[in-house]
């Protein structure tokens with residue numbers, strides 16, 4: 001048993017009591033005249049701030065507690081990935097909040113992958129069929145600030161420098177601590193944890209009633225570096241093609257670079273954490289890393305003038321996939337975004353998936369006749385298979401990015417895919433496009449992608465030449481074996 005009412009460790013197996021509205025929790029709805037529970041959101045990162053906005057606009061009273069200081073005053077203390085790829089699912093959620101245009105004003109368009117093979121010419125592999133299918137590079141800090149402004153404008157009460165440190169689910173109270181460690185209690189109402197991969201609310205819920213937590217480390221870690229703008233004449237210029245996501249695929253590892261609006265690129269080096277060379281263990285300092293990159297990425301190294309300083313001072317981040325059997329404690333507490341389903345970043349979908357969560361959850365909570373227990377159960381039923389699917393596809397995409405993008409068989413499949421997309425758009429769409437440019441469920445994209453892949457393998461055999469495939473045969477095969485693509 002937990003020594004205190006507020007559980008943070010293992011032990012308290014208290015039986016869940018359904019959440020009941022207390023008078024002080026109820027507010028009149030501006031939407032349908034029904035009473036709605038007040039909501040306490042933990043975490044004012046990307047998902048928490050957007051969810052707060054969507055809920056407040058639907059008439060919920062929302063209080064949001066964020067561990068960090070207000071980034072609009074103190075500056076953004078990032079920690080993780082300072083730049084992110086935003087795709088259609090995330091944009092769709094931002095449109096619901098009326099924020100998509102503002103976000104895109106500060107974003108860089110990326111048309112495809114610019115692949116930099118060792119000793120070869122760089123080449124662009126388009127993501128979509130045209131400029132209607134692109135992804136966007138956005139600054140995490142600027143996006144977070146914009147989302148917090150929107151949440152505040154929608155009526156969310158924001159509290160910064162307030163860390164969740166414990167929760168008593170039976171009493172409906174949480175414990176918060178400020179930066180000096182001074183603690184206070186707060187009546188929680190319905191609790192939603194958007195406090196990220198290391199979620200404190202998750203730990204408290206798991207201690208109250210085990211959630212079936214599994215963390216699968218990738219075994220590869222990352223470090224961020226920077227390619228600054230060029231041009232000593234006061235006019236900043238991009239050192240590389242600005243409208244692309246650059247990849248240096250090297251088999252067992254890779255570097256990527258995403259453009260920033262002010263002319264720089266954020267480079268992320270992904271390497272095995274331990275083990276045989278190359279790994280972060282075998283390259284523990286800038287001297288050894290510089291010597292290695294001089295051989296392995298001679299075109300990239302000169303673009304990073306502060307390579308040595310940044311390599312030695314920037315932290316190594318770890319990467320894992322997080323699975324939970326249960327995302328909620330009846331109607332009292334729910335996890336969302338990375339807190340429920342952190343994934344590896346290789347499909348650029350973690351935030352996009354979390355944003356898609358917010359639209360689904362806000363819609364369910366606002367439905368007439370659903371209480372929070374019902375809404376949370378339905379949210380998990382709908383979203384969990386999709387979170388599992390994108391987790392799987394993100395893992396597969398690492399192999400594709402670091403290895404396959406330079407492989408002749410993969411390139412032949414891509415080429416055949418492009419021919420099929422043009423000829424039978426009703427029956428073929430590349431899995432990447434299903435994930436990135438549609439709203440079709442991730443689970444559908446995974447399943448459809450597998451089926452399409454099997455047919456492509458049958459058509460290509462061991463060959464690496466797409467033009468050798470008879471397209472009449474291909475069309476007949478796809479139409480016989482697969483239903484038309486779903487719309488969405």
Ligand SMILES: Cc1cc2nc3c(=O)[nH]c(=O)nc-3n(C[C@H](O)[C@H](O)[C@H](O)COP(=O)(O)OP(=O)(O)OC[C@H]3O[C@@H](n4cnc5c(N)ncnc54)[C@H](O)[C@@H]3O)c2cc1C
Nearest residue numbers: 043045046047067081085164195196337338348350351352
């Ligand atoms: C290297 C890397 C690259 C990535 N690239 C992409 C990409 O290109 N595209 C994409 O879609 N996704 C990407 N992701 C994933 C993306 O960063 C996450 O999915 C996203 O940040 C999840 O948002 P969140 O709000 O759930 O969690 P977070 O962004 O982690 O926010 C959690 C918030 O909760 C606060 N908090 C934590 N603990 C407490 C507490 N106890 N009390 C109060 N507040 C607390 C934190 O301070 C933080 O503000 C990437 C991730 C990594 C690691």
